Amino acid sequence: EEGQKSESWLPSxxxxxxxxxFELALKLSRMGVKSTQPDKDVLFRERAEYSxxxxxxxxxxxxxxxxxxxxxxANNYWK
Amino acid sequence: EEGQKSESWLPSxxxxxxxxxFELALKLSRMGVKSTQPDKDVLFRERAEYSxxxxxxxxxxxxxxxxxxxxxxANNYWK
Amino acid sequence: EEGQKSESWLPSxxxxxxxxxFELALKLSRMGVKSTQPDKDVLFRERAEYSxxxxxxxxxxxxxxxxxxxxxxANNYWK
Amino acid sequence: EEGQKSESWLPSxxxxxxxxxFELALKLSRMGVKSTQPDKDVLFRERAEYSxxxxxxxxxxxxxxxxxxxxxxANNYWK
Amino acid sequence: EEGQKSESWLPSxxxxxxxxxFELALKLSRMGVKSTQPDKDVLFRERAEYSxxxxxxxxxxxxxxxxxxxxxxANNYWK
Amino acid sequence: EEGQKSESWLPSxxxxxxxxxFELALKLSRMGVKSTQPDKDVLFRERAEYSxxxxxxxxxxxxxxxxxxxxxxANNYWK
Numbered sequence: 343e344e345g346q347k348s349e350s351w352l353p354s355x356x357x358x359x360x361x362x363x364f365e366l367a368l369k370l371s372r373m374g375v376k377s378t379q380p381d382k383d384v385l386f387r388e389r390a391e392y393s394x395x396x397x398x399x400x401x402x403x404x405x406x407x408x409x410x411x412x413x414x415x416a417n418n419y420w421k
Numbered sequence: 422e423e424g425q426k427s428e429s430w431l432p433s434x435x436x437x438x439x440x441x442x443f444e445l446a447l448k449l450s451r452m453g454v455k456s457t458q459p460d461k462d463v464l465f466r467e468r469a470e471y472s473x474x475x476x477x478x479x480x481x482x483x484x485x486x487x488x489x490x491x492x493x494x495a496n497n498y499w500k
Numbered sequence: 501e502e503g504q505k506s507e508s509w510l511p512s513x514x515x516x517x518x519x520x521x522f523e524l525a526l527k528l529s530r531m532g533v534k535s536t537q538p539d540k541d542v543l544f545r546e547r548a549e550y551s552x553x554x555x556x557x558x559x560x561x562x563x564x565x566x567x568x569x570x571x572x573x574a575n576n577y578w579k
Numbered sequence: 580e581e582g583q584k585s586e587s588w589l590p591s592x593x594x595x596x597x598x599x600x601f602e603l604a605l606k607l608s609r610m611g612v613k614s615t616q617p618d619k620d621v622l623f624r625e626r627a628e629y630s631x632x633x634x635x636x637x638x639x640x641x642x643x644x645x646x647x648x649x650x651x652x653a654n655n656y657w658k
Numbered sequence: 659e660e661g662q663k664s665e666s667w668l669p670s671x672x673x674x675x676x677x678x679x680f681e682l683a684l685k686l687s688r689m690g691v692k693s694t695q696p697d698k699d700v701l702f703r704e705r706a707e708y709s710x711x712x713x714x715x716x717x718x719x720x721x722x723x724x725x726x727x728x729x730x731x732a733n734n735y736w737k
Numbered sequence: 738e739e740g741q742k743s744e745s746w747l748p749s750x751x752x753x754x755x756x757x758x759f760e761l762a763l764k765l766s767r768m769g770v771k772s773t774q775p776d777k778d779v780l781f782r783e784r785a786e787y788s789x790x791x792x793x794x795x796x797x798x799x800x801x802x803x804x805x806x807x808x809x810x811a812n813n814y815w816k
Contacts, residue, residue: 377443536630
């Protein structure tokens, strides 16, 4: 990671490639859920449920799309 | 915080790191809920409910994603 | 407000501080509802209902987040 | 309207004031509905219904917020 | 269309006027649906249903708003 | 693809034409679903269901619209 800071899970928005950028967007989306519900058992139970539901999967993809838009701009679209 | 103003909860959008930026996005999302429903008991009751619901947690993560996009742009992506 | 115009509720997008910017975003969100449903009684009845519902409160916070993104950009993030 | 073109309902995105910009955002949102469902009777019947429903009103306000973000950028935030 | 390329339905994002830009946004929204569900009969059946439902019409207008934001930026807001 | 990197499915955001950009947006949307639910059988079953549901199809189109906004900006709107 470019300029590793003392931070734990989010030292920087910079990534080498678009694929890494997409993975960071996934991580940001999941942290948004974890920050609202830190209880692992609840997360595990709910994940088992919404990952079986088409509309919930589309909604999860929407959150990734918003974060990916941020990360892509942060990396000047890896031009 | 950079240039602490007389304001209470939102003196600035500037943060030192992306992680602090994410925390500010969480705070902005919660203030959006609190400003619409200031009653603590209602918030507590509803939080207990939606934090158990996968789709509601995804929706909460979506609001954080929109605010994080704003805070990241405000900090020029911490480049 | 900067350059008070003849307009009533929205003379300008400029605000002194991020906190005032957030309040303007709340006002814009509410005007979006009022413009669609001007009837005060209906608004009052519906507000009583959705302000008790976690998911509706998250959805309201999402609208504020979109308007806040606009107001923050309009104020160059109060840098 | 600035530079009235042969177009009917959308000659330009430029408006004098933020308030007019908000009204244009409302118009764009409604045209989005009308373009999908041109039948006036259906629109009238559905409007009567969703304008009584808190969550639907929040969703309508969200569409206005997205269009207002576009119109505000188009007018350089009326600076 | 400006600079007609060998492409079929989407040669360019450039349009002469905001009204044509809005029509392109409608086309992009519909292609998003068609790309997910190419079966014309299903589309026809579902269109008949959601075009009678207020909230679905608002949701459709939201997708048009996002695409219109893209097309408006692509045309520098037809200034 | 411009500058083929070692990456597998997402070497770059650059595309020759808007149509290819739209196809990349579709691919990004589907990867958002697959990353949340990698099980092919579940995806197949859920796709069969949501692709028959008008509102789910609109929601899918919304995710494509957000990714298309990112890809269009990444390609400077193919001007």
